[in-house]
Amino acid sequence: xxxxxxxxxxxxxxxxxxxxxxxxxxxxxxxxxxxxxxxxxxxxxxxxxxxxxxxxxxxxxxxxxxxxxxxxxxxxxxxxxxxxxxxxxxxxxxxxxxxxxxxxxxxxxxxxxxxxxxxxxxxxxxxxxxxxxxxxxxxxxxxxxxxxxxxxxxxxxxxxxxxxxxxxxxxxxxxxxxxxxxxxxxxxxxxxxxxxxxxxxxxxxxxxxxxxxxxxxxxxxxxxxxxxxxxxxxxxxxxxxxxxxxxxxxxxxxxxxxxxxxxxxxxxxxxxxxxxxxxxxxxxxxxxxxxxxxxxxxxxxxxxxxxxxxxxxxxxxxxxxxxxxxxxxxxxxxxxxxxxxxxxxxxxxxxxxxxxxxxxxxxxxxxxxxxxxxxxxxxxxxxxxxxxxxxxxxxxxxxxxxxxxxxxxxxxxxxxxxxxxxxxxxxxxxxxxxxxxxxxxxxxxxxxxxxxxxxxxxxxxxxxxxxxxxxxxxxxxxxxxxxxxxxxxxxxxxxxxxxxxxxxxxxxxxxxxxxxxxx
Numbered sequence: 001x002x003x004x005x006x007x008x009x010x011x012x013x014x015x016x017x018x019x020x021x022x023x024x025x026x027x028x029x030x031x032x033x034x035x036x037x038x039x040x041x042x043x044x045x046x047x048x049x050x051x052x053x054x055x056x057x058x059x060x061x062x063x064x065x066x067x068x069x070x071x072x073x074x075x076x077x078x079x080x081x082x083x084x085x086x087x088x089x090x091x092x093x094x095x096x097x098x099x100x101x102x103x104x105x106x107x108x109x110x111x112x113x114x115x116x117x118x119x120x121x122x123x124x125x126x127x128x129x130x131x132x133x134x135x136x137x138x139x140x141x142x143x144x145x146x147x148x149x150x151x152x153x154x155x156x157x158x159x160x161x162x163x164x165x166x167x168x169x170x171x172x173x174x175x176x177x178x179x180x181x182x183x184x185x186x187x188x189x190x191x192x193x194x195x196x197x198x199x200x201x202x203x204x205x206x207x208x209x210x211x212x213x214x215x216x217x218x219x220x221x222x223x224x225x226x227x228x229x230x231x232x233x234x235x236x237x238x239x240x241x242x243x244x245x246x247x248x249x250x251x252x253x254x255x256x257x258x259x260x261x262x263x264x265x266x267x268x269x270x271x272x273x274x275x276x277x278x279x280x281x282x283x284x285x286x287x288x289x290x291x292x293x294x295x296x297x298x299x300x301x302x303x304x305x306x307x308x309x310x311x312x313x314x315x316x317x318x319x320x321x322x323x324x325x326x327x328x329x330x331x332x333x334x335x336x337x338x339x340x341x342x343x344x345x346x347x348x349x350x351x352x353x354x355x356x357x358x359x360x361x362x363x364x365x366x367x368x369x370x371x372x373x374x375x376x377x378x379x380x381x382x383x384x385x386x387x388x389x390x391x392x393x394x395x396x397x398x399x400x401x402x403x404x405x406x407x408x409x410x411x412x413x414x415x416x417x418x419x420x421x422x423x424x425x426x427x428x429x430x431x432x433x434x435x436x437x438x439x440x441x442x443x444x445x446x447x448x449x450x451x452x453x454x455x456x457x458x459x460x461x462x463x464x465x466x467x468x469x470x471x472x473x474x475x476x477x478x479x480x481x482x483x484x485x486x487x488x489x490x491x492x493x494x495x496x497x498x499x500x501x502x503x504x505x506x507x508x509x510x511x512x513x514x515x516x517x518x519x
Contacts, residue, residue, distance in 0.1 A: 004480055007158060008415055014152050015472050022148055022468060023131065027124035028052070029106075029140045030133035036107035036174040039078035046081040046170040049106045053084055053143075053168060060150050062088045069171075070181035080178050081107075081170035085192055088150050091159040098482055098489055099163040101196040102475075103432060104143035104203065105172030108135035109457050116459040129465045136463040138456035142202035142449050142471065143168055149476040161483025165196060172203075172432070180435050187439040197490040198405045198482060199436045199444040202475070207424050209453050211289045212413050212474070214406055215446035217321065217425030218433060220356035220396035222365045225332075226254055226373055229347040229385045237342045247348050248334060250382050255350045257376045259326045263309045263319070265354070267372045270324060273359045277318070284401070285314045288422045292316060298453060321425035324360060328352045355427055362393025397434045397444075398425075405443040408481035409474075416473045442490060449474060 034049040035042040050066060057064040064087075069080035084106075090097040111121035111134040119125040124133040131141075146166060153160055171177045186193040206213050230247040259265055290313050296302040310316040319325070332349040335341045354365060370388045377386045400406070401423045413421040430446070437444045449471030455461045 004484075007480065008477060010156060011152060011158075011476055012416075012473055014156060015148075015469060015476070018148070018152070019465070019469055022144070022472070023124070023126065023465075026131065026136065026141055026144060026463075026468070027133070029144060030124040030135050031122055033111075033122050034107045034135070034170060035110050036081075036171050037110055039074060039080070040076070043078055043081065046107055050081060050084050050168070050170055053106060053147075054086075056147055057084075057086045057166070060088070060147065060154060062086050062150070067182060069178035070185065071178040074177060083170075083179065083182050084166065084168040085186075086166040086168075087192075088160060088164045090161065090163050094163050097162050098197045098485060099165060099195050099491070100198040100200055100479065100482055101165040101167055101193065101436075102146045103167050103169075103199065103201045103436070104146070105139045105169050105176075106135075106143060107170045107173050108138070108140070109173050111459075111461075118460055121461070126465070130462040131465060131468065132460055132462045134461055136461055137205075137450040137454040137467075138461065139172070139203050141463045141468055145202070145449065145468070145472045145475050148472050149479065152472075152476060161480045164479065165192065167192075176432055179432060183432075183435050183439050193436075193440055195489065195491050196440060196442055198408075199440075199442060200405075200409070200447055200475075200478065201430070201433060201444060202447050202449050202471070203430065204426060204428075204446055204448045205450045205452050205454060205456070206448055207422060207452060208289055208291075208294075209451045211419075211422060212417055213422040213424045213448065214401065214409050214413070215424050215426055215448060216399040216401040216406065217358075218397045218430055218446075219321070219324070219425075219427050220360065220362065220394045221353060221429045222356055222362045222369070222393045223351075223353040223391045224366075224369060225349050225351055225389050225391055226251070227347060227349040227385075227387045227389075228254070228382075230344075231346045234346050235344040237344050240344060244344065245382050245384050246344050247384055248331075248345055250377070250380055250384055250386070251331065251348045251350050253380055254373055254376055254386070255328055255352065257372070258328070258352060263325070265324065265326045267326075267368055269368045270354070270365070273361070273364070274324065274357055275359055277322070281322075282314075284423055285317055288313070288317065288424065290317060317424075320427045322357055324357050325355045325427070326352060327355075355429070356394075356396050358396045358398040360396065362390070362395065366390040366393065394429055394431045395434060397430075397437065399437075399443060399445070403443045403445075404485055405445040405482075408485070409445050409447045409478050411481045412474050412477035415477045416470050440491070447474070447478065 032045055032049045033042055034046040036046060054064050054066060065085050066082040067085055068082050071080055074080055113120055119132055121134040124131055169176060169179050204215055228247040228250045230245055257266060292313060310319055329351040333345050334348050335343055373388050410420055433444050450467055451464055454463060
């Protein structure tokens with residue numbers, strides 16, 4: 001057997017022997033209610049979670065620092081939590097080794113048993129091979145897995161094959177305040193991120209419940225509000241109905257002009273920048289394990305309408321991942337409680353968003369949406385006041401599934417599961433992914449270790465015990481697969497970057513791989 005095979009056998013046996021320890025330590029982490037949406041009450045808990053992790057890194061012999069949050073305070077004046085930076089060197093030849101930076105977050109969504117949990121969300125509870133608790137899968141389990149991988153190397157007296165850096169935050173669930181400023185600064189010459197060659201993030205999930213995947217694309221986001229005001233205060237519909245131009249009526253017309261019942265976006269120009277599907281991309285969908293019937297059950301559609309917008313696997317996945325979509329989210333200012341209230345709202349605000357795909361620019365989308373709504377509102381001949389605002393926008397992210405970073409993750413997955421992972425895209429957005437890639441020009445791989453039914457953000461969030469165990473194994477083998485790559489560090493590459501057109505030509509180089517640096 002090769003040395004890598006010898007290590008895998010020993011490493012896997014070690015991980016299996018440590019499962020009780022892993023569950024116990026995950027329980028300690030879950031017990032800390034590090035809820036970032038309420039810093040007034042839980043800011044100290046986030047700090048405690050970061051201190052807990054810092055102490056763990058120190059016990060492993062790593063360098064660690066809590067970087068003060070660049071933004072200082074949030075809009076309410078609460079102190080923003082620091083950002084944990086840590087590093088574990090490969091060995092005495094560390095300067096020659098590649099460096100991977102692993103991102104995770106230690107904050108969680110709010111949770112309470114009365115919300116519908118079967119157990120206390122902040123007490124890790126094992127039942128039928130599942131570990132229930134807030135943050136178990138999102139994202140404390142994956143975050144701790146990197147520490148367990150390092151610990152295994154220490155206990156087995158095995159050198160790390162690459163340098164490992166950790167960047168853990170405590171505000172991901174509330175917009176990652178301060179992280180983007182920190183990334184921008186830390187990628188400068190001589191700073192923490194400047195020598196990173198690869199990034200790895202395990203903050204998403206498999207497409208299904210049984211087969212692993214690697215994610216190479218995420219949609220972007222353009223979130224809008226459109227408001228209509230007809231008067232200064234709410235009015236009685238019995239006394240004044242039929243005498244005023246009602247704001248709700250205008251808003252319903254506006255929102256119904258955005259999309260039809262088949263999911264077709266009705267805003268002119270939205271599809272203009274969407275790239276056509278190439279034969280190579282189309283082929284990636286053929287081998288993906290996905291069942292439309294199970295999808296309906298998982299998302300609680302089967303018992304209601306039992307219908308989806310698309311019936312074929314490929315059509316459904318492309319609609320979910322690689323085409324833009326528009327969703328209507330709600331109306332602020334309208335009566336929404338139980339019972340009946342005969343009111344004419346003075347001002348109503350519709351909320352909707354578009355998920356964007358590569359080549360779509362949020363700024364261009366903002367103009368198209370605004371022009372469309374102004375045009376429709378003008379056709380209503382309404383005297384009311386209408387305003388459109390884009391609350392936030394983020395570009396889509398698309399990587400190269402053939403990049404060495406993905407090759408390493410794919411080979412590691414096969415070593416653990418015995419089969420290659422599916423290569424998938426996702427409909428959601430993880431802005432930190434784009435931030436890392438744009439700031440450093442290095443590749444980011446999304447390597448999920450949790451299953452699609454983990455119920456992150458929801459009641460009864462769980463992490464399968466098998467996913468925890470195999471996740472540690474995959475992440476450990478991923479480091480060793482990265483260590484096999486020869487040639488210079490990608491972060492040291494100073495080759496002139498090719499244009500988008502040149503990158504389409506056969507033989508075009510990736511920074512640090514098959515480029516001028518190795519010629």
